[in-house]
Amino acid sequence: MQYGGSWYFRGNVKKGKLLGNDDAKKMIVTLESTYKDAKYYLNFSTPIDLLAAAILSAQTKDEVVNSITPELFKRFKTAKDYANSNPDELIGYVKRVSFAGNKAKNIIAAFKIIESKYNGKVPDKKDQLVELPGVGEKTANTVLINAYGIVEGIPVDTWVIKLSYRLGLSMNTDPEKIEKDLMGKVDRKYWHNFAYVLKTHGKKICDTIPECSRCPVSNVCPRNGVARSR
Numbered sequence: 001m002q003y004g005g006s007w008y009f010r011g012n013v014k015k016g017k018l019l020g021n022d023d024a025k026k027m028i029v030t031l032e033s034t035y036k037d038a039k040y041y042l043n044f045s046t047p048i049d050l051l052a053a054a055i056l057s058a059q060t061k062d063e064v065v066n067s068i069t070p071e072l073f074k075r076f077k078t079a080k081d082y083a084n085s086n087p088d089e090l091i092g093y094v095k096r097v098s099f100a101g102n103k104a105k106n107i108i109a110a111f112k113i114i115e116s117k118y119n120g121k122v123p124d125k126k127d128q129l130v131e132l133p134g135v136g137e138k139t140a141n142t143v144l145i146n147a148y149g150i151v152e153g154i155p156v157d158t159w160v161i162k163l164s165y166r167l168g169l170s171m172n173t174d175p176e177k178i179e180k181d182l183m184g185k186v187d188r189k190y191w192h193n194f195a196y197v198l199k200t201h202g203k204k205i206c207d208t209i210p211e212c213s214r215c216p217v218s219n220v221c222p223r224n225g226v227a228r229s230r
């Protein structure tokens with residue numbers, strides 16, 4: 001998916017203004033120490049809960065997903081529960097998320113595969129996860145990291161796309177290329193939470209109107225002093 005036309009790329013970083021390795025390292029270490037408590041933002045108890053919540057979260061606020069999942073998880077506990085359901089029933093639980101109909105169909109289809117092919121267990125291999133309906137690289141990384149502690153990459157969501165570009169960590173607009181750029185710059189010990197660190201920084205300080213005067217990485221950020229990013 002390309003995000004080149006999105007508002008956060010327009011004029012954010014001059015072409016070629018990629019941070020050098022030393023500055024990138026300083027920035028990453030500072031962000032990690034500032035937001036060391038940053039963690040995944042959706043509530044779940046089991047890999048099945050997590051997969052359903054992660055599929056529902058695309059283009060939907062975390063708060064909305066977290067507000068509907070308590071009732072959803074009470075009704076649907078196993079892969080079989082989802083596989084034996086139908087879109088009309090599931091939509092009744094998830095109608096507050098965007099694209100509820102498509103997501104409900106994807107969740108049911110994904111759990112049908114999980115029930116029949118993986119004995120009801122959410123797979124712990126990326127190539128198996130990305131074959132499930134509604135699951136891309138980001139969701140696969142998210143499930144591997146947060147359900148199984150398997151860290152093979154960095155989930156790239158909208159916040160990661162936006163801030164990687166703005167902070168000069170990647171000039172790419174394609175999520176897979178951004179992930180590769182980040183994996184080359186971010187120490188592997190930070191991969192598991194780097195997406196959540198960036199998101200926390202974005203929500204607290206570097207949102208649509210960045211608050212550069214109180215930013216912990218203003219000394220290295222190529223956009224320091226920009227009052228407004230569109």
Ligand code: SF4
Nearest residue numbers: 206210212215221224
């Ligand atoms: S200096 Fe400004 S633009 Fe750069 S990361 Fe901080 S708040 Fe965002």
